[in-house]
Amino acid sequence: MERFNYPLNIIAADDPYPTYKWLRDEDPAHYSQTEDVWVLTRYADCSAAFKDWKTWSSQRRGNLLNDLPERVGKTLGTTDPPRHTFARGIINKAFTPHTVASLKPKVRALAQQLCSRAYEKGAIEFVEDISAPFNAAILGAMFGVPDRDFIALRHWLDDFFKREKAPPGQEPPQAIAMRELRGYLANHAEQRQAQPGDDLMSAMLLAEEGGQQLSFDQVVVTTMTFFTAGFESTNNLFTNLTYALALHPQVYEEVRADLALIPAFVEEGMRWDAAAQGFVRTPTHDVTLHDKNIPEGSQVLLHIGSANRDEREFADPDRFDIHRTDQRHLGMGQGIHFCVGSPLGRVMAQFLFEELLPVSTRWEIDLSGVARVTTPNFRGFTRLPLTVA
Ligand code: HEM
Numbered sequence: 001m002e003r004f005n006y007p008l009n010i011i012a013a014d015d016p017y018p019t020y021k022w023l024r025d026e027d028p029a030h031y032s033q034t035e036d037v038w039v040l041t042r043y044a045d046c047s048a049a050f051k052d053w054k055t056w057s058s059q060r061r062g063n064l065l066n067d068l069p070e071r072v073g074k075t076l077g078t079t080d081p082p083r084h085t086f087a088r089g090i091i092n093k094a095f096t097p098h099t100v101a102s103l104k105p106k107v108r109a110l111a112q113q114l115c116s117r118a119y120e121k122g123a124i125e126f127v128e129d130i131s132a133p134f135n136a137a138i139l140g141a142m143f144g145v146p147d148r149d150f151i152a153l154r155h156w157l158d159d160f161f162k163r164e165k166a167p168p169g170q171e172p173p174q175a176i177a178m179r180e181l182r183g184y185l186a187n188h189a190e191q192r193q194a195q196p197g198d199d200l201m202s203a204m205l206l207a208e209e210g211g212q213q214l215s216f217d218q219v220v221v222t223t224m225t226f227f228t229a230g231f232e233s234t235n236n237l238f239t240n241l242t243y244a245l246a247l248h249p250q251v252y253e254e255v256r257a258d259l260a261l262i263p264a265f266v267e268e269g270m271r272w273d274a275a276a277q278g279f280v281r282t283p284t285h286d287v288t289l290h291d292k293n294i295p296e297g298s299q300v301l302l303h304i305g306s307a308n309r310d311e312r313e314f315a316d317p318d319r320f321d322i323h324r325t326d327q328r329h330l331g332m333g334q335g336i337h338f339c340v341g342s343p344l345g346r347v348m349a350q351f352l353f354e355e356l357l358p359v360s361t362r363w364e365i366d367l368s369g370v371a372r373v374t375t376p377n378f379r380g381f382t383r384l385p386l387t388v389a
Pocket residue numbers: 058076077078088225226227229230231233234237275276279280330331332333334336337338339340341342344345346
């Protein structure tokens with residue numbers, strides 16, 4: 001048999017999970033020559049690597065799969081301790097349980113409004129009609145962006161995640177969006193510096209750790225990370241959950257009849273079809289794993305999507321089971337980079353489905369109109385036509 005090479009675009013396949021299983025069983029420390037990336041697919045290996053930042057560095061991740069060079073070494077996701085510890089300490093002071101609690105009324109009101117409109121329309125495009133406006137508005141509210149700027153914000157975020165190449169001689173829409181968003185946020189940060197408000201950007205500008213503060217540029221770049229990480233991950237989570245419900249009508253009926261099951265449904269969705277399918281680390285020295293030598297400085301994908309289906313960790317892992325008791329998924333990461341937005345992401349998912357399920361009378365997806373996200377790390381949909389009534 002010709003040597004198998006893990007292709008990065010496999011995560012946009014309808015069902016990549018049998019291939020992940022093959023890798024876990026046959027080649028758990030896989031080197032893909034075509035992509036020049038190592039892929040760890042077993043839960044125990046990924047979990048150990050997430051927890052051991054001294055061996056598995058995030059510092060150079062931006063050069064690897066998915067980041068932009070100007071952000072590397074400045075964002076939470078591309079730093080190691082002590083820089084990461086300092087920045088995360090500041091974020092933890094600025095982004096507290098109080099921040100999430102104070103956003104809840106806005107999350108609830110917006111979810112209600114979008115879902116009742118969905119019910120009136122009957123057939124919606126889930127991303128366009130619900131997920132994108134919901135995410136942009138909540139992130140905007142979190143950072144004190146005025147409502148009138150939400151539309152521009154949404155367009156920049158949409159363009160930022162486009163994957164089509166620009167025609168020769170033209171600036172890619174991603175670069176334009178990045179520049180505009182950065183300019184906008186820098187301007188916004190200047191205003192907040194002059195006149196602090198009750199928002200996360202003001203809190204980041206003011207927070208101190210050991211007598212030190214984040215630089216102005218770090219606040220701007222960190223805010224961009226919040227917008228991009230928050231916007232894409234939540235969209236992928238919501239679309240995957242919506243799709244999973246259509247594939248499992250009995251789960252739809254059960255959860256709709258008892259909305260208290262929604263948090264368990266959300267957790268199982270995060271495990272079963274992870275929105276963030278993997279993150280990259282760089283070993284700081286050679287590592288031997290499953291008889292392979294993974295060289296220092298190589299790029300290694302910790303495959304969350306596969307780890308979450310590892311039969312060595314989860315009973316009957318391919319089954320979508322909202323009652324499972326072995327819920328230790330890696331969908332929000334693990335260790336020092338564990339998702340800072342997880343409490344907010346969970347609340348948003350919970351409120352959204354609490355509003356959408358009761359107004360729905362059906363849950364059908366028009367498969368001819370779906371389009372999947374095409375990035376090497378994230379799995380979800382950019383278009384998901386859904387009929388709810
Ligand atoms: C709801 C769906 C979400 C999922 C599935 C998700 C997933 C993840 C994962 C797996 C990581 C770990 C990355 C790594 O180890 O390198 C992470 C980190 C991060 N997430 Fe999320 N996330 C979600 C929502 C959000 C939201 C709503 C925000 C912001 C408002 C956010 C901001 C971040 C940031 C800033 C980091 C970097 C943390 C660090 O490196 O210390 N995420 N996320």
